[in-house]
Amino acid sequence: MPELPEVETVCRGLRKNIIGKRISKLQIRISKLRWVIDKNKLQQAVINEKIISVERRAKYILINLNNRNTIVIHLGMTGNLRLKSQSVPLEKHDHLIFSFDDKSEIRFHDPRRFGMVEAVSANEMSNYSRFANLGPEPLEKSTRAADLYKKSSKSKKPIKNVLMDAKFLAGVGNIYASEALYYARIHPEKISNTMTRKQWTALLRSVRKVLKAAIKKGGTTLSDFANSEGNSGYFQLSLAVYGREGEKCPSCKTKIEKFTQSGRSSFYCPSCQSID
DNA sequence: CGTGCTGTTGCTAG
């Protein structure tokens, strides 16, 4: 269940567990994911290479190798990476297996196959199309509310759509968009050009607050990464409005409402969140 | 048993 905090949690787990290891084997059982994997290219890019570092950009995982190639992974809706011993039997939907010298391996597991795995060379990375139009990272200090205010001041789109637009701000998905708007007391359908500077300050602060809180929760399961059974929905307990249609608003006890917005579910408190 | 609906992402067609 990957949104930015889950992806960040996976990255931290990878850093802790696979940096310095050498990829001895790559098994590709299913290559038709979101995009068809170029098997030869991926094999050649990673075999016998050492893992140097792991980074995150938006919801992409970047595994940097000794030969300056990067394995770019996106988990889509249902993807995850599990570190297991080679002796543990494979499961259904384990599509790629990166094996290491020490008999451990990383398994890319993705029932819906909306994820992607791709090898990108250092040269290709300099103008990699998937990153070319990505907006700023919400957790970076250099990302400022004043800039977001300015950038959205002419948009007639609902604020939630803008918040989720990766070329506006990277990595805010459906769940955390609802959550952040709730904490900022802004209605998801509020038209972006009616946002004040002050509201943008509150909104960016809320985005950071919910993302950081979720990452912190992910941190508690980090030690389990090595024998991860997959997702456990650890953050769901802390959600204020998402998935809580009909429940009481934690603040004012009004019933939380759900509606469909651009094909996605939005949850909000009709009393706390203002459209003006 | 089936049938229909929903879902965390992101690209693309229109």
Add this chain to the structure above:
DNA sequence: ACTAGCAACAGCAC
């Protein structure tokens, strides 16, 4: 510039 549709599967209500 915007949105509906879609990729492939699991889980759930009925």
